[in-house]
Amino acid sequence: MFLYFPLSEFWRTFLTSFIGLLTLAGIMTRPFRWNESRIAMAGAFAMLLLGLIRPAVAATTLLRDWNTFLFFLGMMGLSALAETAGLFDWLAVRAAQLARGSAARLFLNVFLLGSVISMIFSNDATALILTPVVYVLVTKLRLPVLPYLFACTFIADTASFLLPISNPINIIVMSHFPLDLFSFLRLLFLPSLIVIAINVAMFYWLYRAQLKGKFDFSLLPTAEKAVKHKAYFRYTLWVLAFVAPSYVVASALQFPVSIVAVVGALLLLAGALFWKRTTLLEAGKGISWSIFGFIAGMFVVVRAIQDTGLTAKLGNLLLHLSGGTSFGAVMVGTFGAALGTNLINNVPMAVVMTSSLVSIQHAAPAIRNGFVAATMFGCDLGPNLTTVGSLATILWLLILRERDVEVSGLDYFKVGALVTPVMLFAGALTIWLLL
């Protein structure tokens, strides 16, 4: 409405930043356990109602990021339908078989399996699908659960910048700062291998006592038992054998990867319907629809803030803090993004950082690329600091602990606080050396 009543620049900026901050604070603290997407959408509607962003600009912003929305859809569909085929159970059993009864070898195999799944299906699949599958497996094998659970949840993020499609955050950033596949791999593949190696080594050291045992091979279910329908399972493997290289080719040709993901998901859906492994309704339940509201809301809110020039100021501040050097750009970008992801979740942080980096387009290529790579790296890996929640959640858990209430979640934080800063620093240093 204010659109039709002229507001001074000051009041426009004040109102926009107030609503923007309120939205981010809401996402951080989730008052009354409100869903994040509801909070983000409320922020976007407030911006639209008050005329702080024009409907046409909001629509253009959302349409411009169609690749991100479609990628989320395809990625979630692929994972859910591969799960229906029993693929993740089958892979977990195979990983255990290859461990030949050794708890330590199974631990390594879980890391390797998580890395491959994150690389091809994205970190969501590892964190949300592989973790419970591994939990069931190690419970059946009578092994200590926590090390394996931690391995799954950490590797989901640690291995999420092996390829552009390994984390939707990469797609968000690269939609605005396109990097060809070679540049992406040159800047992030080696750091990814290094942080995976650090993650594995530190976890082995932390859990060395619990990984000394053997497991009873007879407790292991057969891989065939994991397969729910042989024909659909084989078909799923064929579709994935097409999707995985297609992702690489699409990234190399800078063709939208979302189309590959959606086509792959549609092929799996067709197979699942043909062999009656799912229904449209069931398949729809495998998609988290609220994510689209969350991302759309964040895109609109951040775009309104960007129009006031505030994100440009943040970009200039980041540039200033970097001291105008590529080393500073990588370190400020990495640790700034990592801290932000733990405050406001990594999707909004990636959107804010991407918007801020628009103002540093004029900077030297090494600095600009340093910031872009560091943003993806920090937003991808940063959540490992507080793996099971944001800093706000961790603070709440600490308060509960102070009141003598034993809480879960803090174990994750202790491990994350120990391992993640090391990985962030080593990875950032490698990115800088590769610039």
Place this chain on the structure above:
Amino acid sequence: MRVLGCLDATNAEQIGHAAQMFTTSEPLEIALLAVIDIGPREDIDRMRERFLRPPMHHQPITEEMLAAETAAAQDIVKAGLGYVKDAEILLRHGRPELEIVKAAAEWGADVIVICARSEYGEPPHVGPRSVGHVARFVLDHAPCPVLLLRKLAREHFPIHH
């Protein structure tokens, strides 16, 4: 005397042997407690929240998790009964440390027998952090005396500082 033995995946033998120390007490009632830890599932749900997903209720994998947990708990109980034949069995879901102290109060235990920590084949540990968080919580909050069990570790002595 009412003795509550706290089982985990690794300590049936230790708890069994400790229970035998009370055989001179008359009348003697022994209960073996196994707790299905809900902590990992809470962690998974919290992580799902981070990925903007609802908790894992009513999903096929949830049933598989429950079945695996129950089978593991039954194995633990079976192992315990191998050492203490006539023990009463208490099976609970929750955070182990809380369930142990609650069960001790509700069952009217005169003594809780608990191991310092779960041990998966590693050598005995002596020194700081040798008592795990579950045993530490039970020591702090138990409604009755607690017998803390640990493996013989005489080779660690004398302690030189």
